[in-house]
Amino acid sequence: MARMKNDYENSWWPKLMRWLDNGSTALDDRMEEEMEETHEGHLLPSPEEIAAQEARREERIQQKLTDELELYARAHHWSRTKGTKIADWAYRILAVVICVSIIWVLLQTASYLPSFGSPDNPAHNEVSRRYIEKGMEETGAVNIVAGMILDYRAFDTLGESNVLFVAACSVMILLRVSSDKKHHISSVHQLEMEADDRMYEPKDDLILQRATAFLVPVILLFGVYGLLNGHISPGGGFSGGAIMGAGLILYLNAYGFQKAQRFFTFTVFKAISACALSFYALSKAYSFFTGANHLPSFITPGTPGNLFSAGLIPYLNIAVGLVVCCTMYAFYTHFRKGDM
């Protein structure tokens, strides 16, 4: 309403009427002036006024900022001077106290343990006796551990391999920078992110490359040896796979992603992991259903000590080793670059 009235007062008809009347009083004039002034201030502020207002606002903001900084400094003064020292000391004292208490708890627990190696320990029950006495005969594995984890308790080991695979999947979900390959190459941002903290990293180090060229084949061979002889000598899927994964990581470090991608990409990872896990699950399911105790099966233990013996154990070892190797490599690449 008011605005309409104002507009009406400024419009040409009342002005004409006023002019016709010619009887504007002093009071009216002043009111008009005031109104005009306020109008001017509201609608069309001059540049100087704008600048002044801006300056005032800037000043207010500056004032507020300095006040806040002062307050901040005052609030954090104690924690930055005396507080740090106290926290330092508390940290040291707490570290010692926690270490000592953990040591005390562990020693206390150890004193309640049954004496080492005595025959009536709870661990020496019929299960372990069965493993030790009949393990080689039933599973065909000279390495009793391999016979246990890949024959008697193969289901448990399947779960462990799947845990590794699931861990690799979660790391990929969390850390994978881009799943789209084309987009990945074209995007400048992605390239910058990739270069980011590794820009100054020494690349193509000749010394490392020469040492790697000598070491990686030996490491991979050793891993394969551990994998294939898991049922004969100490070793097996987990340790052999870890050694192979370490060799691959060393190769990647020496020669860079471009060369490693020639033989190990995300597709290869997917294929190897999925095939190994499915092979494990299917073959072990078959042997669960057919080769349980007192049921005949064509998978026989064979002659213990031979390379091709111990039923499914060498093949399961290979499957587990491949999964472990791929998982280690995937962890490394995803934590370092976010892609394979």
Place this chain on the structure above:
Amino acid sequence: MLDILRFGLSAALTLAGLFVLLSGIVGIYRFQYSLSRIHAGALFDTAGIVLMLLGVIVALGFTLTSLKMLLIICLLWLASPVSSHLIGRMEITINDELEKDMMVLDNEMVRHEKEGD
């Protein structure tokens, strides 16, 4: 007589290795700058462990186990200097105040720095 000689040699090698290991540990904790620490750590990894393993090899005689230990020595002599080299190269690449950190201060320079500036 030969046995005593062998025992003496192996003990001497092991003790020398222990001394090198000890000085390596002291160096790692006492040195202030990372390149000096790499120097101590590399000494630790190569000379110390090789001396220890040689002592064990001499004590064992010529068996398959001592051959494996020779292989361990080969691996360590390949891997340890290369990793030290990589750490050192990284340090040189990313350290902005390399000159300052690597400056060798003798007593006169320290005094001068304290008086001036």
